[in-house]
Amino acid sequence: QKEVEQDPGPLSVPEGAIVSLNCTYSNSAFQYFMWYRQYSRKGPELLMYTYSSGNKEDGRFTAQVDKSSKYISLFIRDSQPSDSATYLCAMSKAAGNKLTFGGGTRVLVKP
Amino acid sequence: EPEVTQTPSHQVTQMGQEVILRCVPISNHLYFYWYRQILGQKVEFLVSFYNNEISEKSEIFDDQFSVERPDGSNFTLKIRSTKLEDSAMYFCASSELQVERLFFGSGTQLSVL
Numbered sequence: 001q002k003e004v005e006q007d008p009g010p011l012s013v014p015e016g017a018i019v020s021l022n023c024t025y026s027n028s029a030f031q032y033f034m035w036y037r038q039y040s041r042k043g044p045e046l047l048m049y050t051y052s053s054g055n056k057e058d059g060r061f062t063a064q065v066d067k068s069s070k071y072i073s074l075f076i077r078d079s080q081p082s083d084s085a086t087y088l089c090a091m092s093k094a095a096g097n098k099l100t101f102g103g104g105t106r107v108l109v110k111p
Numbered sequence: 112e113p114e115v116t117q118t119p120s121h122q123v124t125q126m127g128q129e130v131i132l133r134c135v136p137i138s139n140h141l142y143f144y145w146y147r148q149i150l151g152q153k154v155e156f157l158v159s160f161y162n163n164e165i166s167e168k169s170e171i172f173d174d175q176f177s178v179e180r181p182d183g184s185n186f187t188l189k190i191r192s193t194k195l196e197d198s199a200m201y202f203c204a205s206s207e208l209q210v211e212r213l214f215f216g217s218g219t220q221l222s223v224l
């Protein structure tokens with residue numbers, strides 16, 4: 001079983017729709033959960049960070065962590081064409097520890 | 112906004128040659144990292160560096176790899192004898208203290224021929 005699994009997509013949605021992304025993981029030691037956005041040939045850009053279980057909202061983005069199910073989600077409301085990118089989940093066991101990434105989900109928001 | 116700068120953006124080398132990838136982390140950051148991404152694959156951790164020494168490294172980071180902070184601003188990754196399978200995008204990252212504030216550079220695309 002892979003440590004972190006993420007559906008590669010592509011996920012195509014019309015502009016204004018809600019984008020729903022998720023990752024599952026197998027290692028219960030993960031405590032810190034992040035979502036990154038990566039545009040083609042660029043470095044990952046941090047969108048959201050959550051420690052342990054719970055929800056976090058920042059503008060159009062909502063991140064959820066369910067440690068009991070080993071499942072994390074990212075929701076993007078009112079999606080825009082500029083949200084078209086690859087979204088990577090990442091997690092670590094402790095602050096300062098290495099990040100373990102999912103494979104990324106490619107999202108396409110059509111005008 | 113401050114950013115992590117990587118040079119060169121592209122590097123082409125012959126198998127067996129040495130390459131040095133360079134990074135300028137954000138100035139007040141204390142933790143430095145190298146990750147890589149082989150085309151079509153996940154971003155993979157290589158090494159973390161703090162207080163002038165390696166704090167963690169992956170199985171990928173074998174004896175052909177080394178990192179150095181030669182002065183107060185640069186952070187380098189050296190690959191001593193490149194292999195075809197070293198072809199990847201190499202990302203430098205830095206953080207001030209906490210893992211959630213990890214900033215990545217735009218990467219160096221390394222092609223080994």
